Amino acid sequence: MLSVSNLTYRVGGRTILEECSVNIMDGWKVGVVGANGAGKSTLFKLISGDLHPDAGHIKLNERQTFGMVRQDIPVTDTPIIDIVIHAHTELSELLHAAETETDPYKIGDIHMRLAELDAYTAASRAAILLTGLGFADDQLRAPFNALSGGWRMRVALAAALFVQPDVLLLDEPTNHLDLEAIMWLEDYLANYPHTLLVISHDRELLNICADHIVHVEKQKVVLYTGNYDTFERERAERLMHQQAQFEKQQAQRAHMQAFVDRFRAKASKARQAQSRMKALEKMDLVDAVIASRGLRFSFPQPEELSSPLIAMRGVDVGYTEGNPILRRVSHNIDMDDRIALMGANGNGKSTLIKLIAGKLGAMQGEVVRSGKLRIGYFSQHQTEELDVTSTPYLEMYRLMERKTGNVKESVVRAKLGQFHFSKDLADNTIASLSGGEKARLLFAIMSFDAPHILLLDEPTNHLDIDARQALIQALNGYDGAVIIVSHDPGMVERVADRLWLVHDGEVTNFDGDLADYRRFVIQQRRDRRSKERAGRQKDTETPAPAEAPVQTAPPVNLSALRKRIEKAEKDIAKLTAQKDKLETDMAAPGFYADAARAAAAQKEHTAACEKLAAAEVLWLEDQALLEAQAARKA
Numbered sequence: 001m002l003s004v005s006n007l008t009y010r011v012g013g014r015t016i017l018e019e020c021s022v023n024i025m026d027g028w029k030v031g032v033v034g035a036n037g038a039g040k041s042t043l044f045k046l047i048s049g050d051l052h053p054d055a056g057h058i059k060l061n062e063r064q065t066f067g068m069v070r071q072d073i074p075v076t077d078t079p080i081i082d083i084v085i086h087a088h089t090e091l092s093e094l095l096h097a098a099e100t101e102t103d104p105y106k107i108g109d110i111h112m113r114l115a116e117l118d119a120y121t122a123a124s125r126a127a128i129l130l131t132g133l134g135f136a137d138d139q140l141r142a143p144f145n146a147l148s149g150g151w152r153m154r155v156a157l158a159a160a161l162f163v164q165p166d167v168l169l170l171d172e173p174t175n176h177l178d179l180e181a182i183m184w185l186e187d188y189l190a191n192y193p194h195t196l197l198v199i200s201h202d203r204e205l206l207n208i209c210a211d212h213i214v215h216v217e218k219q220k221v222v223l224y225t226g227n228y229d230t231f232e233r234e235r236a237e238r239l240m241h242q243q244a245q246f247e248k249q250q251a252q253r254a255h256m257q258a259f260v261d262r263f264r265a266k267a268s269k270a271r272q273a274q275s276r277m278k279a280l281e282k283m284d285l286v287d288a289v290i291a292s293r294g295l296r297f298s299f300p301q302p303e304e305l306s307s308p309l310i311a312m313r314g315v316d317v318g319y320t321e322g323n324p325i326l327r328r329v330s331h332n333i334d335m336d337d338r339i340a341l342m343g344a345n346g347n348g349k350s351t352l353i354k355l356i357a358g359k360l361g362a363m364q365g366e367v368v369r370s371g372k373l374r375i376g377y378f379s380q381h382q383t384e385e386l387d388v389t390s391t392p393y394l395e396m397y398r399l400m401e402r403k404t405g406n407v408k409e410s411v412v413r414a415k416l417g418q419f420h421f422s423k424d425l426a427d428n429t430i431a432s433l434s435g436g437e438k439a440r441l442l443f444a445i446m447s448f449d450a451p452h453i454l455l456l457d458e459p460t461n462h463l464d465i466d467a468r469q470a471l472i473q474a475l476n477g478y479d480g481a482v483i484i485v486s487h488d489p490g491m492v493e494r495v496a497d498r499l500w501l502v503h504d505g506e507v508t509n510f511d512g513d514l515a516d517y518r519r520f521v522i523q524q525r526r527d528r529r530s531k532e533r534a535g536r537q538k539d540t541e542t543p544a545p546a547e548a549p550v551q552t553a554p555p556v557n558l559s560a561l562r563k564r565i566e567k568a569e570k571d572i573a574k575l576t577a578q579k580d581k582l583e584t585d586m587a588a589p590g591f592y593a594d595a596a597r598a599a600a601a602q603k604e605h606t607a608a609c610e611k612l613a614a615a616e617v618l619w620l621e622d623q624a625l626l627e628a629q630a631a632r633k634a
Helices: 040-048 080-086 089-100 104-116 119-132 149-163 179-190 203-209 228-263 267-282 349-357 392-404 409-417 435-447 465-476 489-495 514-540 558-587 595-633
Strands: 002-011 014-024 029-033 055-060 066-068 167-171 195-199 212-217 220-225 310-317 326-329 338-342 364-369 375-378 453-457 481-485 498-503 506-510
Touching: 002 040, 014 040, 014 055, 014 212, 014 220, 029 040, 029 203, 029 228, 040 066, 040 167, 040 195, 066 149, 080 089, 080 119, 080 149, 089 104, 089 119, 104 119, 104 595, 119 149, 119 179, 149 167, 179 203, 179 489, 179 514, 195 203, 203 228, 203 489, 212 228, 220 228, 310 349, 326 349, 326 506, 338 349, 338 489, 349 375, 349 453, 349 481, 349 498, 375 435, 392 409, 392 435, 409 435, 435 465, 465 489, 481 489, 489 514, 506 514, 558 595
Parallel strands: 029 195, 029 212, 066 167, 167 195, 338 481, 338 498, 375 453, 453 481
Antiparallel strands: 002 014, 002 055, 212 220, 310 326, 310 364, 498 506
8 A cells, every 4th residue: 555644845935735645555546637737746756755755754565666657768779678678677687697697596596586577478578568659579679779759758668567566656658659559558557457646637548547536736635536537527526515515604604793793792692692703713614615717718710711721632742752751642621620640650640730731842743722721730849949038928929910010919918818828927938838838829829810720730748637628629619620630539539520540651531430440450459460470480480301392381270270279278288287396396495405406407497488488379379360260250
């Protein structure tokens, strides 16, 4: 159990958390939510020991291990799969010791512990994590220092998952993932075998993975049972009950105060008045629910243009002449379109967005645009291009003056006000804005002239749950076309009514909704793994002797397939028994007194483990083939 008791933390005289207490039981999956700046990451740093509380304490069971995503992985040329395996410190040290230790007694202890840690499947487990997070099989041996920042974070996430600590902390784990990797991660975390605490603004992930929610608000933490939707409902009911109690109590106080004011000076009622005054002083007051102003913003409405707004005909587009990223793109965009671009990172979604925005020209084919067309373009990288010494007001003023000439201050502030910028916030330096506030500034800048198409490339990266909901409402109230690239399933599901699949250099209509796309992704992953397994099996097949006649592989024979499965099961049982017997022998007192015997047993044990792993792989492949055949017949 993780126990947080009376935790208080202050920085620079400002209280971040005050007298916070919560108990997290073993095996719980807890979503940690709250507005940006509420103290969620501070809470994690206190739990991990990176920060020290001013008061209170945090306790974890002595034998429990703790882990989180490392931000300081050395940038080396170590293969990424080795980075993941060696993140498990004990396993890494034991593997090294197994190669260098000469004491037969210690060798025995090392191999027994390696068996307990399932060391013989470490490489395959690491590969499963990395491929789930978007790495191809041929990338697993690539050097870590060849990766970009986002892909390095995926390796760091895979390393944290590989260790499988008893208590795992994840702070915004989906930030550097595409939708396909998020789908995989949701399933993985939902089945994580130990305690999980995850900070996330992804409502879908919290609904799928979390069975408890910790809400960080007003320097306190409150624990709720259930997923995010349950938390929202219960919190709303709790606030309604609190407000009702407050109003009832205020009415009671007013009645008592009126009695005191009326009869305090009257001798016959003085004692009763005094009693009521004491009751008023002792009353345990309930706070009023301060209705926070909900975050809302809106996009200005464009005038209607005839369709299509954009027509693409046989377009090739890319960055290097003769080597297009996308080929033969032929689609129309109409005024009422709501399109989400789907496909793994690197397939060309951002390239297509840039083509539509006019920031990339066609290498071949043609793009025809409506003459009066205006486009608003939001890129995930634009926040880095803002002048941090300027203010939101100055940036909007300069933009509107360039586009329209003389402009009034009231008009500029009204435009910013549509995106929740008060006068004070609009006059702050951009450097002082949060990530979400910078994103809202970019929304205001890109839409000030009421564009007919909004192009949004990962618009939710810096938005909390409330801001994401506000963006969804703003897009659904907007009358122009919306083209969106987003790793937020909730955003895609609530905004888009058409999906374009960007895959293998092509852009095609995907016939189905997000649920259908999830199933498509899962099937694609299975097909890819089957192909990779088949390739590995072909590479490791023993060639036939020169004198043996070459035989053509027979078609799938269900009877022969079942016999192979039965044989594999017998081999597995035999090898398991052999492995268990060796482990029992090696655990016997005095076994390592005979060094030669101990060394031989170690070799035999290693060989048995390798044969067992190979037999299990063959059984799995044949079983999958049998199930596939049965499915075809059905």
